[in-house]
Amino acid sequence: MKLKIAIQKSGRLHEDSLRLLKECGIDISNGGNKLKSTAANFPLEVYFLRDDDIPQYVEDAVADAGIVGENVVYEKKKEVEVMEQLGFGKCRLSIAIEKSEIYSKEKLNGKKIATSYPVILQEYLDKNKITAEIHEISGSVEIAPGIGLADAICDLVSSGSTLFTNGLKEAETILESQSVLIRNRCLDKEKLQLLEKLLFRIRSVKKAKNNKYILLNAPNEKLKEIVDLLPGMKSPTVLPLAESGWSSVHSVIDENDFWDIIEQLKAAGAQGILVVPIEKMIV
Ligand code: PRT
Numbered sequence: 001m002k003l004k005i006a007i008q009k010s011g012r013l014h015e016d017s018l019r020l021l022k023e024c025g026i027d028i029s030n031g032g033n034k035l036k037s038t039a040a041n042f043p044l045e046v047y048f049l050r051d052d053d054i055p056q057y058v059e060d061a062v063a064d065a066g067i068v069g070e071n072v073v074y075e076k077k078k079e080v081e082v083m084e085q086l087g088f089g090k091c092r093l094s095i096a097i098e099k100s101e102i103y104s105k106e107k108l109n110g111k112k113i114a115t116s117y118p119v120i121l122q123e124y125l126d127k128n129k130i131t132a133e134i135h136e137i138s139g140s141v142e143i144a145p146g147i148g149l150a151d152a153i154c155d156l157v158s159s160g161s162t163l164f165t166n167g168l169k170e171a172e173t174i175l176e177s178q179s180v181l182i183r184n185r186c187l188d189k190e191k192l193q194l195l196e197k198l199l200f201r202i203r204s205v206k207k208a209k210n211n212k213y214i215l216l217n218a219p220n221e222k223l224k225e226i227v228d229l230l231p232g233m234k235s236p237t238v239l240p241l242a243e244s245g246w247s248s249v250h251s252v253i254d255e256n257d258f259w260d261i262i263e264q265l266k267a268a269g270a271q272g273i274l275v276v277p278i279e280k281m282i283v
């Protein structure tokens with residue numbers, strides 16, 4: 001028995017999805033077959049599909065699980081369970097208008113908005129009691145205002161350069177999105193166990209990415225102060241250095257607190273600070 005997972009065949013999420021599986025120790029290098037691939041060292045079959053089709057396939061149990069953007073999950077409204085945010089494919093679904101215009105929600109009333117996300121947009125409009133006409137188009141939404149097809153657009157944005165080069169500006173974000181792991185709602189026990197095993201690995205990889213291993217030398221009279229700055233997984237490891245009066249301190253720190261803590265450590269007298277990436281982190 002194998003767990004079947006659907007990932008994007010090609011496009012923005014393809015590489016990162018494969019990389020994540022690889023970091024989970026799953027080898028799917030026999031990718032010669034364009035539709036599916038079997039992992040060598042985990043009971044997993046990977047299906048390569050268009051991202052738009054992934055929620056449907058997962059709902060229908062053609063695939064047990066899938067990796068897809070939240071934007072697609074919410075737009076397709078399929079009966080699937082979102083298990084975990086994966087931290088890549090980050091973007092936002094935003095309303096954009098011509099650069100020269102001044103934005104207010106109310107001004108959208110009576111306007112024509114072009115989008116590939118009519119469901120999410122309609123929900124947003126309803127919630128804000130705005131009546132606007134949605135013009136659904138499947139690609140190159142950003143050119144719609146320029147050719148007189150719409151007054152505004154609602155599209156995915158990451159760097160903002162597509163909007164900029166089309167004379168548009170981002171006016172309001174209606175959804176923050178990233179890739180997520182989804183699953184079929186009625187998996188049998190065996191499949192669920194496999195999926196939990198995969199999820200455990202995914203979380204270990206994610207956790208490792210958010211943390212750094214730190215090593216430093218501390219004068220013994222400052223040890224208490226320095227150790228207090230470093231939470232560690234349980235508590236920091238402290239080892240004596242060959243030179244008396246000094247200790248080596250090892251710990252794990254959160255990526256987000258990184259620069260703050262480093263500055264405080266230096267101020268407290270820490271020397272020879274080394275920071276190294278962690279490959280996996282089991283907590
Ligand atoms: O063939 P298939 O249907 O599988 O692929 P696709 O062409 O529909 O999707 P693809 O590969 O473009 O995107 C897959 C997923 O990546 C999306 O569903 C999002 O979850 C995520 N993602 C992240 C993005 C972006 N960032 C993004 N910037 N998807 C699209 N864009 C587009 C956006 O539509 C706009 O045209 O990039 C342009 C804007 O980018 P910036 O950097 O100029 O702002």
Ligand code: ZN
Pocket residue numbers: 050051052
């Ligand atoms: Zn698509």
